[in-house]
Amino acid sequence: MASLILSPAEQDFIIRGVESGLRADGRGSLDRREVSLRTGMISQANGSARCRIGNLGVGTDVLVGVKAEVNTWAPGEPEDVGSVVCNVECSPSAAQEFEGRGAEEINVELTQLLDRIFNGPQSGIDLKKLCIIPKQAYWVLHIDALVLDVKGNIVDTLVWATRAALLSTSLPRVVVETIADEMGNMQAEFDVVDDPEDLTPLEGTERLPISVTFSQIGKRYVVDASEQEEAVAQARITVAVSPAMEICAIQKGGILRGFPPSLLSEILQTAQRIAREELTRFGTHYSQAERQLASQAEEPNTGSTFLVTF
Amino acid sequence: MAESGQQVACAMQTFERLHPTEFQRRFLAQNTRHDGREFMQFRPVQVVKGAISTAQGSATVRVGNTTVVCGIKAEVCEPDVKRPTEGYLATNVELSPMCSAQFRAGAPSEEAQVASEHVHRLAGQMFDLTSLCIESGRAVWSLAADIVCIKHDGGILDAAVVALVAALEDLRLPKAELDLGTGMVSADRTMATHVGVGKRLFPATFALVDDAYVVADADDSEERMATASLLVVHDDRGRLVNVWKRGGGMLSSETIARCVQRARERMTEIAQTL
């Protein structure tokens, strides 16, 4: 993920700084950057959010849309559950190395990571509730993320934005009826109610996990690494933690180093503490975003609101 | 003495690395080959059938150092309208970058495409597709036979054909029944039966090396110098099924006749291992 090339002196400055508990931007090793969060940016999607970590112009910026579609069941698929499909794309405008096929590897890595966190029972989303009629029809949630700008720590920004997008997702109501056909067989049929007001929020979103990513620099580690710090980081580890403080996923990244077990257990404990703080912080940011969205709804919606609010 | 022997071996390796063509020529000029074989001598064949449990039929074949694994996966599908009782058999030869540095990852190389195509043509001659019928016009078996090359050291077509024959002999299809109501095919794994190959095929490849010497079963370093190659395939009754000459080098009709004769002798060698 490192695109920045730093001189040996700069690298040394960052490594020694982190080892003595100081970071180039003045943060402590476990401090996170400012976050700004907006929801409901995409009117065509069932849920959407945009999250930026860091300041305007120097932050990592991710836009996520959640689109729900009805799929017909095919033999071989699980019978009574819906499904989640993740896709992450890094915009070529975010970094020079993403041009052409350069983003392919990172797209795969981030897509699989997002899938590992949000697809399955560990995400907390009740997949059984996404089933419309068993062995007939179910909802598919397409989570599409677009990375607009990269200034370190894509993973956490991505998880913040996806979490907010899923929280703001609501599905149209579905009416299921049982009708008898000519043969006298009972057959279930469904109808999606086409009313923009008649929506039900997704169930289980209060259990959605949050992630904390640690970067190993020198003999120590930092959370929410900046671009410069990622350029010298030897390894990275992402821990996803649910509000009930369960560990939902762990993934290591980085080719240069591994983690000594003592550092790893320290990281796992720290992850829980930080996740708790982050969940509270997420809560305040999310309710603020919702309030802002509600106040916007009263004003006439012009094309420029997207730019103004951000 | 031992030390000087080692030096000779080392010098030989350096010579082979720097002048591969000249290295081979020295051997050929003295009526022998770099691995000690005679011109018309084949490498030994080893066949292991049915080692892979995830495939319905499988075989691992070694010809000298060349190693291929053939696995057959069976699925069901609707038959072609024009041939309502015939199933499908798709054979592909995979030459991955693992087996030799001359292949790249991704789309199949030209050599792999040619091999796939030729193996497929031979498969059509030996295998009776109507044996894959479940319900005429409604459901048939579709076999995907993938021949993955693990180690490439020449003679890939020979190894691929032998592997396909062995894997088809090993193939066991579960007893399948079509439910006319739902149109679904149910299969019982406990009642699997052999399908059987129509007729076994026995391949033999010859190469014209350096435009002068005809050798049987060339290895990778000899294939690189070959200007022509000749594939001769017999069936189990000794009938000639396929003769395929490639490359610009000239082969006289006597040479071809001699190769066909030698290929027939090779038949018994392969038949014993199967």
Add this chain to the structure above:
Amino acid sequence: MASNVFDRRRINGPQRSVEPLYTAKAAEPFANGRLDGRALDQVRPIFIKTGPLDAQSPSASAPSGSAYYEQGKIRVSCAIYGPRQGRQSNARMGSFDCDFKYAPFSCSWRLSHIKSSDEKEIALMLEHAIGPAIRLEAYPKASIDAFVTVIESDGKAATIAAAINCISAALADAGIELYDSVAACSMSMYGTQWVSDCSQAEENASTCSLLVSRMPSVDEITYLLQHGKTTPEMTTQAIQACSNDCTRVYAVICRYLQATLE
């Protein structure tokens, strides 16, 4: 279930084909101990052979090292090419790249010839797991490539672990400078019990899986992956148990590598 992508460079089967519905019920895992009668913390027997793909005579196209690895039904083959000329001519450190491919018949379902994103991600995982063991600074401007083919798989996490062990042995065979051999092991959770080295049927029934790779003599965990939800205590317990399994696998690999030198 395979949707057949039409590719004119390959021999194609029918447009659409499906697996039949198998009537025979698969045995329920853990209903009565493990399906193959192993103890819960027992790793399947391992077989290693280095150098099956190596050249007998010097040749530019043969790999510099190779290994074949079996763990129960899992069969993995790996070839190492390099150190050879890298793409970046001014790189301070060498690069290490992995390519991972399932043979089309290696899983219980049929796979496409085209590389899936799953395979691409596993290739990345292998790079991240093995990379820390290689002295890349000893190979400036060079690249080392590992090509892995899975001939048969049985359990996804266990197959990745087998691939890591296989590459590790192949790197040693190629004479690449390493800090230590990497050994990997996987575990799945069934109920509240961790079970070592699960087969596909066992993995399907579990709620959480964990993969650990480590360099035992340096005592460094080179890769860690958890898929599924557990409590932090269970995770810590599993990392510890997996690390112990890794040490056992490591002993097998080392004993084999030592034997090849004698």
